[in-house]
Structures are given as structure tokens and as C-alpha cells.
Amino acid sequence: MNATLRHAAWVLRGNPVTLAAGLGVLALALVALLGPSLVAYDPIASNVPQALQPPSAAHWFGTDQLGRDVFSRVVVATRLDLAIAASAVTLSFAVGAVGGAFCGYAGGRLDRWVGRFVDVLMAFPLFVLAMALVAALGNRVENIIYATAIINLPFYVRFARAEVNVRRNQGWVEAARCAGNSHASVVLRFLLPNVLPAMAVQVSLNLGWAILNAAGLSFLGLGVRPPTPEWGILVAEGARFITTGKWWLVVCPGGALMFAVLCFNLLGDGLRDILDPRLRT
Amino acid sequence: MASAPALFGVVVFTFLLMRVLPGDPAVFFASGPNAGEAEIQAIRVQMGLDKPIPEQLVRYLWDIGHGRLGRSMGTGQPVTVDLANRLPASLELTFTALLLALCCALPLGIGAALAPNSLLDHGVRLLCTLGVCVPTFVSGLLFIYAFYYLAGVAPDPTGRIDIFASQPPTLTGFLLVDAALAGDWEAWHSAASQLVLPACTMALFVLAPLARMTRASMLAVLTSDFVRTGDALGLSRRRVVLVYALRNALLPVITIMGIVFSTMLGANVLVEKVFSWPGVASYALDALLASDYAPVQGFVLLMALIFVAVNLLVDLLYGLADPRVSVA
Numbered sequence: 001m002n003a004t005l006r007h008a009a010w011v012l013r014g015n016p017v018t019l020a021a022g023l024g025v026l027a028l029a030l031v032a033l034l035g036p037s038l039v040a041y042d043p044i045a046s047n048v049p050q051a052l053q054p055p056s057a058a059h060w061f062g063t064d065q066l067g068r069d070v071f072s073r074v075v076v077a078t079r080l081d082l083a084i085a086a087s088a089v090t091l092s093f094a095v096g097a098v099g100g101a102f103c104g105y106a107g108g109r110l111d112r113w114v115g116r117f118v119d120v121l122m123a124f125p126l127f128v129l130a131m132a133l134v135a136a137l138g139n140r141v142e143n144i145i146y147a148t149a150i151i152n153l154p155f156y157v158r159f160a161r162a163e164v165n166v167r168r169n170q171g172w173v174e175a176a177r178c179a180g181n182s183h184a185s186v187v188l189r190f191l192l193p194n195v196l197p198a199m200a201v202q203v204s205l206n207l208g209w210a211i212l213n214a215a216g217l218s219f220l221g222l223g224v225r226p227p228t229p230e231w232g233i234l235v236a237e238g239a240r241f242i243t244t245g246k247w248w249l250v251v252c253p254g255g256a257l258m259f260a261v262l263c264f265n266l267l268g269d270g271l272r273d274i275l276d277p278r279l280r281t
Numbered sequence: 282m283a284s285a286p287a288l289f290g291v292v293v294f295t296f297l298l299m300r301v302l303p304g305d306p307a308v309f310f311a312s313g314p315n316a317g318e319a320e321i322q323a324i325r326v327q328m329g330l331d332k333p334i335p336e337q338l339v340r341y342l343w344d345i346g347h348g349r350l351g352r353s354m355g356t357g358q359p360v361t362v363d364l365a366n367r368l369p370a371s372l373e374l375t376f377t378a379l380l381l382a383l384c385c386a387l388p389l390g391i392g393a394a395l396a397p398n399s400l401l402d403h404g405v406r407l408l409c410t411l412g413v414c415v416p417t418f419v420s421g422l423l424f425i426y427a428f429y430y431l432a433g434v435a436p437d438p439t440g441r442i443d444i445f446a447s448q449p450p451t452l453t454g455f456l457l458v459d460a461a462l463a464g465d466w467e468a469w470h471s472a473a474s475q476l477v478l479p480a481c482t483m484a485l486f487v488l489a490p491l492a493r494m495t496r497a498s499m500l501a502v503l504t505s506d507f508v509r510t511g512d513a514l515g516l517s518r519r520r521v522v523l524v525y526a527l528r529n530a531l532l533p534v535i536t537i538m539g540i541v542f543s544t545m546l547g548a549n550v551l552v553e554k555v556f557s558w559p560g561v562a563s564y565a566l567d568a569l570l571a572s573d574y575a576p577v578q579g580f581v582l583l584m585a586l587i588f589v590a591v592n593l594l595v596d597l598l599y600g601l602a603d604p605r606v607s608v609a
Contacts (some may be wrong), residue, residue, distance in 0.1 A: 029552075118361070122586070124543060124584075124588055125544065125546040125584050126293070127548065128580075128581060128584050131550065132571060135569040146503075152317070212416050215416060216418065219554075221553070232418075235416075235418060238422070239418075243425060243437075243438070250419065250426070254416070255425070257419065258414050258416070258419065262411070
């Protein structure tokens, strides 16, 4: 563990971008945690005389058509956006990693069919699938989470399958079996911990993608509903005023969205460097 | 052809999704919140919702086999007609965007691979990193702000053609092609200027994976023996890169193009919404928000069909680019 940390520190020194991305993710997490206590205005209280003001010292990101402070809304939205993405990714990670690991361990016909199915599913327009899922399940926040989790699932299943497949006949797995472990125990206690580090990279990359998907769905009017602050909805509300030049209504929530995705993606790339065995000499 | 069973799977899946899960369309399409139980029941019978689920599925499959996708409650038209009317708009947008993206991604990727760690390489890497982080609905709106509001060079971002321009006679449904065939260059210009911004938005979205893949596979190919042999034989650098290396480097790019195309079909929904583009995706979205089943099912089925067709096309292209791959 100590060696891993030292290695991580060594990689980070040579890779300031990853460090910055990590700090960005940390900042986002803090904002999500503290959210409402960081802002000066109530994110859903309207103040019509102050409607559609450009950014100023009092309203850093300006105000929207009801005079609500955009900065407060963007900051408060962080919690909901990150929570949706994190729960979706956690869900698909838990189901996908365990399911994929068992498939990869079992091998045979089932494994081949699951593999084929997952490959086909990954090539299907997943955003369309998510839309249909939210529509069918009902227009609620938790259904956005389920839909995002389901379209993330193939990535984890495929990854866990491939990683376990490589390891299933290795000596230490054989040894674990000979020591009297049941198949379930071999998968859960030996194989899964072994592939987890590699999957952590996938999680970070997927978080960015999940944020984009969830925001896209609510931009379309699926899931989260106004007046709840959420980045996708904020952009959708601002879209009506873009042709009259009210740029801050789109740029500010859109910028927050992009910043979050950028941080998670860069962190994922950086983590891959840290965990890449070719670098660890 | 491995994706043909997937097509069937998608059909059954969407059917189950729309029927088994909550949200009763009969209640929705009843005259109002005060509609009596009898009226709701009548609509249910009319829509075939009172039959057992397996029977509904068989009927649905039978109807699909005969090209009947049901009727849209919103427009009152058969779904097939609506989709056929709107599909060209979506395809025109998607193909233009794909072409644009390829025209930018290939030169950028090749240039970056030829000079690793150069300014161009870093620029391409930056573009790729940013490209995947910008949601299409944000970049589309930013384009509108910059080119319509600030610069004033783009037309009003609604629809495919200026409302005052004359619509060319419909032959293919692709406005650019129709206008060119009719020789109506004013309409062509109007349609093209409406198309530029949405196409650029979507091209930007898929530029990153294409450029990244071109760069990576080009880098790998450039270090191979046959490239060195070509250089040693005194062939021009241009010939070695563009003829021998590129052809080999294209295979992974073609593979990823299938995936890129399917993400574009999804991104279409967002882009069509931002630019009020009258395509199939915005049609399905409107139906979806009104819990109108038939258009959504038809749309997902159409997506699945296109997806199978594209996979087939990718396999064929693969065979063209690499004669060793047999298309069997």
C-alpha cells in the first residue's frame, strides 16, 4: 500500500494535470456537501424586479427570468447532479462487476452469450435507450438514476468479464480453489479484489459520462423537474433566452457541467497512468 | 449479421418496456381528468390494451411485419408516415455532421501522429479532451449565441429552411439534394445556412473519438516495417503516409465509426431540440413527453434498423479497406 502511495505521489509530481483534476473533484465534492450553506440567495425564491440581470457584484452569474440568483442555483445543483451520477455509477458498478466477474469465471456458453449481448448493446444508441427507460418508468429523479445505471452496465460487465477471464486459470486462483473455497468465494474474495483497481479508472471515466447523460435527460424535460435546480434544467431554461443574448443563463450552468465532466475525465486518465503496470517499475 | 437477433431483442424489449411498466395511455388520452371509467375502458379496448400481454406482443410483431407501427395520438397520422416524413431531416443532419467530423478528424489525427509532442499534437489532444466534455446542448446554444446573436451571420435557429424561402419539390427529402436538383440555389443556400450550426455542433461532439483513434492507429502504423521499407525505397513521404500507412491505419477508425454513428443518433435528440430541427428524434421526444407509445416504439425500432444497417455497412467498408477480411 505504501509503495502504491509513493508511486502515486511520483506519478502526480510528473503529471500536474491529474493533480489539478483531483483537486477539482475534491472541490466539487465539497460544494456538493456544503451546497446550500455556501450561497447568499435562496435558489428557488423569485425576485421578479431583478429579472434577467447580467452578472454583477451582487449576482455573480446574473439572474434568471424570475430574478433568481443563477450562482446560487448552479452551486446548489451540484449536489443533485453529483448524487445522480454517483448513485447510478455505484449501482451499475456493483451489479456489473459482480455479474461480469461470475460470467467470466463460469465461461462457456452463458459467458459467450452475455458477451455477445453486451457488445451489441454497447453499439446501440444508449441515450435513446435511457430516454425510453425514463419515459416508461415514469418521470422521476430515481428513474434517471436507474436509466443511467442501466446504460452504464454494459461497460462494467464487459470489463469485469475480460479481466476475470484472463485470471481465472492462474495459479493463485487454482490455489484458492484447492484450499476449499467455493466458487462464489473464489470470485468474490479473490478475483474481484484483484480486478477492482483497474475498474476504479472505469468508474472515474464513467462518472463524467453519467453526469453528461443525466444532464442531457433533464435538459429534455425528463426526470428532474423545475424549479429544482439542476444543471441540465438550468441550461434548458436559459435556452429560451439565448437568442436575445442572455448568455449567462446558459454559459454558467453549462460551464459548471463541463468543469465537472472535465475533472472526472482527466482524473480517470491520470488514474490509468498510476495503475498502468508498465509505468510501475 | 450478428446484430439481427439484437434487432428482435430491441423490439421485444421496447414493447415490454412500454406496456408492462406504469403509465396508462388510456387514462392519458381520455377526454380529461373527469373521464368516466367506461370511457377509459373504451379507449383501452380500441388500443388493444385489454388483451393479455403475450397476445399484444404477437399482434405488435404481426403489425411490424406488415409495416404498421400504429397511429400517433399526437399527430393523428400513422407512425410510419410521420417517421418517413421526418427521417430525411435527421439523416441529412447526421450525415453532414459525420462528413464534417471526418474531414477535420483525419487530417488532424494524421498531422498529430506525424509530429508527436509538437504544438499540433498538443492542440489535438486538448481538442479531444475538451470535445468529450462539452455537452451538445451547451455547445449548440453557444454557437447560436455567437453566430446568431453576436455575429448575426447565422439564420434564426428554427427549422430546416427559412420560412420565406420556397420549399423545393420533395424528391429525396434531403433539402440540399432536392434544391440542387430543382436548380433552386436560393433555397439551397437557405437550407445550407440552417444546417451549418447543428451539423457543426454534432461534428464537434464526435470529432474527439475519431481524431484520437486516427492518431493512435496512425502512430502504430508509422513505426511498422513496411513504412520503413517504403521510406528506404525512396518513395515520397506523402506517398508513404497517405497511400500505404493511411490505408492500414483506417481499419480501427472504421470500426469506431460504427460506434460514433450510434452515439450521433442519440445526440440527435439533443441537437434537434436545441435547433428546433423537425427530425425523427424531436418527434419521438414530443410523443414521449405525452406518453404516446406508438411513435416512441416506432422510433426505437427505426434506430435499431439504422443501427443494424450501419453495422453491416461498417463490415462492408472493412472488407474494402482490408481485402484480407472476407465479407461472408
